[in-house]
Amino acid sequence: MDRLGPTDIRDHVGPDVEVIDVGKHPGHHPVPQEEINDLLVARARDGKRVVRLKGGDPFVFGRGGEEIAACLAAGIPVDVVPGISSAIAVPQAAGIPVTHRGVAGAVHIVNGPSEVTEATLAALRDDSVTTVILMGVGALPRIVSDALHAGVPADRPVAIVERGHHRDQRTTRSTLGTVVLDAGRAGVRNPAVIVVGDVARAGLLQPEHQLAGDTVL
Amino acid sequence: MDRLGPTDIRDHVGPDVEVIDVGKHPGHHPVPQEEINDLLVARARDGKRVVRLKGGDPFVFGRGGEEIAACLAAGIPVDVVPGISSAIAVPQAAGIPVTHRGVAGAVHIVNGPSEVTEATLAALRDDSVTTVILMGVGALPRIVSDALHAGVPADRPVAIVERGHHRDQRTTRSTLGTVVLDAGRAGVRNPAVIVVGDVARAGLLQPEHQLAGDTVL
Known part of the structure; x- marks a missing residue:
């Protein structure tokens, strides 16, 4: 849609x-x-x-x-209806569970334009944490550089899911060490959700095939 | 409901x-x-x-x-419909935005029964991060003890939201230093979502009054 x-x-x-x-x-x-x-x-x-x-x-x-x-x-009463956050639903559309027993036991959600904090580096460093970066395509080179300098392993899996839940959804799989190059080559653009962590590797839910299509896994 | x-x-x-x-x-x-x-x-x-x-x-x-x-x-195709996560929607029902410009720029979601990792301690230590603990009432004393020993300030605000979005929803406001005592006194029980961070302090959205009732703020 x-x-x-x-x-x-x-x-x-x-x-x-x-x-x-x-x-x-x-x-x-x-x-x-x-x-x-x-x-x-x-x-x-x-x-x-x-x-x-x-x-x-x-x-x-x-x-x-x-x-x-x-x-x-202003004295105006407000009622809030919760929504479906892209931080969880967009990875899901690409077959990436942000938590997964034995793989990821915590989720850290940040927005790309912000400075990379020590807490985010700690999340990126811990291979049992999934880090989700929203609005992060522009900031990706800076975030990757900060992470690598802070000792996050270059082989940490990264997935970039563009246009989540739309017909032309696309997932680019990479690793921290090569994602800037891969994203550039693929011409990755916002809106996109970037997932860093072991849940982002291909074949987590389906060992033999790349997951295909929209929300049908 | x-x-x-x-x-x-x-x-x-x-x-x-x-x-x-x-x-x-x-x-x-x-x-x-x-x-x-x-x-x-x-x-x-x-x-x-x-x-x-x-x-x-x-x-x-x-x-x-x-x-x-x-x-x-087993070769069975699967379609996934995203849901509303209690990690975001239950704090929201209590008037607690898990992110808020100038207050919280990241969200760290963990489940209570897990061990407290270095990444979670880093999130708790950073006052610009909201830490959300699911299924955490039983583990609260251990988590609080680990956090205080790791140097998280005792005055870090904590809110416990029980039975989120139900008619008998209740929010207990406290701080890291006193929350175990306060939760015990209030008889806090699961299901509950625990929020640690500046967004958990009373009056963030409405300076003069405690937010009241269900989803009507």
Whole structure:
């Protein structure tokens, strides 16, 4: 399924519903966050019931907390419906369980543009931890360089899943030592989820074949 | 909503559908995992379309990977529908965003019964990381002791959310130094999700009031 735009959403709501597209894409935020917060508050104050529809989960790098805080500060009650986070669902679509008994007993989720912290290096170093990097294609060379310098083994498996759950989903398998080269060769682009850890190696769930296609494993 | 039992599921499926309750609860697994795997394969080989319904997300400590591997090894194709992981959705129900701009830039998810690894200690030590502990009530004293010995500050905020998204949801707020005592006093029990980090302090989203009730913040 492709991202729902305002035109598609119109098919699911009545003609009296106002639809405002604040259309965030990686690196392209036409409406600043402050303005989104203000819009939510303004429409609620006009007596409207406001639905803020987001991709993924609003609390996993979704800035949902900020929007809620803005509403609560204005005295507007908020109800939150959890979402499916790409950090878990996109690896899953490529046949990668973020935890797997005997392989990965913890998951560390970070966003690519942030600095690589000591905690993230510790996660990357531990082969029983799955590290999931969101919005990480641009930052990949820096993250890999920091990890290798911090002593993370170059043969640590890496998988990059582009356009998860879309028809043209693609998984690039590599290792920490070669992933920058491999990603460049494959022309990997956002939106993509990067998985580092033993669960990312090919054939974890199906020893003999590469897992194929969409969500059908 | 309470957990769907086989009786409730009957309301949603036709009379010709076989419903098998493998009813896992914390510390109570009436049907061993191996047997669940075998059941899935056996029924599929009988030509049935098998739905394995789980709480939470099948790939976040849900042993979904093992069930898929068993099916694929038997030549049975598998389709996976992502779920809402309690690691993210239960803190959310208590008004705790696992990431929050300027407060928490990474999430580390572990299960309580596992040993506390160096990577988990590094996550606990970093005040920009949210650590989420699933199935952790029994292991809490050991985890807290390990964390304090490893130099994690005693004033690190901790929240324990019991029975997330149920009508009798309850949140106990504390700090690493006093949480064992506070949890004992409150009679905290599984199912519960434990959140350690600055996002767990009361009033993050709403400075003046304790957040109240269920998912309505």
